[in-house]
Amino acid sequence: MNRIASLDRLKNEEFDICIIGAGASGAGCALDAVLRGYKVALIDRKDFASETSSRSTKLIHGGVRYLEQAFKKLDFAQLKQVRHGLEERHTVLKNAPxxxxxxxxxxxxxxxxxxxxxxxxxxxxxxxxxxxxxxxxxxxxxxxxxxxxxxxxxxxxxxxxxxxxxxLDDARYCLALAQSASESGAAIANYLNVDGFEKDKNGKLTSAGLTDVITGENLHVRAKLFINCTGPFSDAVRLLANTTLSERLRxxxxxxxxxxxxxxxxxxxxxxxxxxxxxxxxxxxxxxxxxxxxxxxxxxxxxxxxxxxxxxxxxxxxxxxxxxxxxxxxxxxxxxxxxxxxxxAADPSKSTKSLVRDHEVEVDAASGLVSLLGGKWTTYRLMAKDTIDQADEIFARQNACTTDNHILAGGENYSFDSWKTLSDKTGLLEDISQHLVKKYGSRASLIGDIVLAEPALKERLVAQYPYIKAEVIHTVRHEMAVTPRDFLARRIRLEITDWNETLNCLPEVAALMARELGWNEEEKRKQIDAYAAEIRKFISDAR
Missing domain, CATH: 3.30.9.10 (D-Amino Acid Oxidase, subunit A, domain 2)
Structure with a gap:
């Protein structure tokens, strides 16, 4: 994935579908749509999976609690959710081993x-x-x-x-969806905030005004259909498209x-x-x-x-x-x-823990905005299928959904035992080689190539963890990591497992990113200080 190339496409091309929100549902929709032959754009105001999709319990499940509630309360909506979750569990496991x-x-x-x-x-x-x-x-x-x-x-x-x-590793699974969509032809970019929409004489959305959060540049993306996949923030996008809508989410x-x-x-x-x-x-x-x-x-x-x-x-x-x-x-x-x-939430009197984790595809007749509302990680593919089925109906097309058998980026010809070949070729230790194969799959060899070209990059970022310097270089070049938090929180998962070690290796990560992204000393220091302040706030709030 190349952000500069994607931005150029977003500025200069018209798309069939522009998907707002690059979490699991948005990335899933992008992959499904592009595989059906649509010209697709996928954008997010932050990084891929930067919100809900990287903060799950990391389980692929039908929901044991939902099954219990279904029988205790004779709640068939809960039972349906369990069935859908267990049907999709097999696919989620199979498509990114x-x-x-x-x-x-x-x-x-x-x-x-x-x-x-x-x-x-x-x-x-x-x-x-x-x-x-x-x-x-x-x-x-x-x-x-x-x-x-x-x-x-x-x-x-x-x-x-x-x-x-x-x-599953939720953040990297979402990234693999985005990578797969990109490699199938979608234009994908993170850190693009939607400021508003332009409409035709009939009130239908024709373009979205965006701000590049990294550079401050303003741009527009043109599309025949806009799909809102912003999770808990969906109401804000819905109201941006049509101020008369009522809020749907709790x-x-x-x-x-x-x-x-x-x-x-x-x-x-x-x-x-x-x-x-x-x-x-x-x-x-x-x-x-x-x-x-x-x-x-x-x-x-x-x-x-x-x-x-x-x-x-x-x-x-x-x-x-x-x-x-x-x-x-x-x-x-x-x-x-x-x-x-x-x-x-249809019933405001219900507590949130009693609400079913089901989804709904809403079409706003006035603006034409399609919104994917609700849902859970395990059923992301089914949610995307229902949404792009709706897009097919809007475009009067009949396309088959093929995502149930589409192996995601890194899962092609995957074998965990390939860590041995990687270790023999690069001299990387066993725990590092195994980590690389688990996170990058069949593409772990790309990091091995970086290590062979520059042996100093095989060094660990943190003594007790298997993360190495070469991963920073790889994720900037191939996975659109543009801030230290992109790397430390989502490309590897150090932020959510160890705050102190995240702070300790932050300067080294920023220095490596500066080398790739052309930051000067001032920008590098700004990146370090901003992220360090966030981590210290997490620590302070927890104390």
Whole structure:
């Protein structure tokens, strides 16, 4: 992906479809549309997956909680959501094998009856997963549970139910969607803010006025159809297109905390089925840390980045502690992150945690704007399909959706064992080579080429992590990383796993980016100071 080339296209060409928002749904729509033969533009006011799509629980799932609620309340909308999620789970795993993989989850139980309850529920969950290759759930004895997760509280443990879902690197998966769309012909650029729309004499949208956030330049992109995929910010774009529309979304905030890997000391994740507010909480190994989340609170602060606070952190610690032999303290926190869910709310009296994570494709008859509202990560492809099916209807075309079998960038001919060839060729250590293959898939060799051309770039950015300097160069050249946060938060995931080490390697990352992007000393210092201030605010808010 080349931002300068994309900007040139955006300024000078007319597109069939311009998609606003480059999270999972927007990037998914761009890939689907371009594969159907449309001329496509994809833009975002920040970076790819910079909001909700990089702040998920990293699970590919149908939703165990939704299944329970469906039967308890005879809520068929919840049941439909579970079925869709489990149908799509297989596709998400298949299409990017380097970024998504099966994950075993343990549900500790305190009695025989509780174990039976969850075993029956998870057998039903298995039954909904048609044409799926993941192992089925099992009811394990206390000794079997402790062998897999030795840090659990033995005195309260009766047994456990093991089941499987999927795990993904959400930010890099979204990036792979954008890369795949770009390589199929879409014009894609980050850091383009939509300021307003121009309309024809019938009130239909014809172009969007944009500001390049990096340079301050103003430009226009022309398109026959505009699709709004901005998640929790969708109402703002809808009202920009038509001020008479009513708001449709009720965003809720969810946070996760990152604790040391010793918290679980296991490759298995844990589902905590009972919480004080009726949700479920997960504790999941991710990128060398234990991720615990999530919360669910009303949120109307859309202009401020959601961050952790003491109350949220304590809630998660208090939820996890009864299951652990050694109690955690929130002072053990390595980092954390907050995100916003784009919940659709027809009934303002309902709490956000009771709202279904379903989606809707809305067409505004006055302006012609199509908005993809609601949804969740696992069903991004189905959401995109429904949206581009609607575009087909608007254009009076009939195109087949082929995204269910489209392998994403880096997944082509993927083999995890290719790390050995990479290591032999470059001299990179085992943990580094394995990391590169997991994150870049079959394109890890491109980073190997950078290392061979400049051996100093094989050095680690942080002593205890497998990230290396060559990755900075690669992501600037090939993945449109234009700020240190693009790299540290989303190209690698260091920001969400370790705030202190993010600060420590920030100057080196900025120096490498300056070399590639032509920053002078003043610009480099500006980039360092701005990002360091953000990280310090996260730390301050969490204390």
């Amino acid at each position: 380097h970024l998504a993989r099966p994950l075993a989850l343990m549900t500790p139980v305190s009695s025989w009856f509780e174990g039976l309850y969850f075993k029956i529920g998870l057998q039903m969950y298995d039954a909904f997963a048609i044409n799926d290759t993941l192992p089925k759930s099992k009811w394990l004895s206390k000794s079997e549970v402790l062998a897999k997760m030795p840090t659990l509280n033995k005195t309260k443990l009766h047994s456990g139910v093991l089941y499987y879902d999927g795990q 965003p809720s905030k969810g946070v996760h905390i990152m604790l040391p890997p010793e918290t679980l000391n296991s490759e298995y994740a844990m589902l905590i089925p009972k919480t004080s507010d009726g949700r479920v909480v997960f504790a999941i190994p991710f990128e060398g840390a234990t991720m615990v989340g999530t919360t669910d609170t009303e949120n109307d602060e859309l202009n401020a980045e959601p961050t952790l606070n003491q109350q949220e952190m304590q809630y998660l610690a208090d939820t996890l502690n009864p299951y652990l032999a050694k109690q955690i303290n929130i002072s053990d926190l390595k980092s954390g992150f907050g995100g916003l869910r784009p919940l659709l």
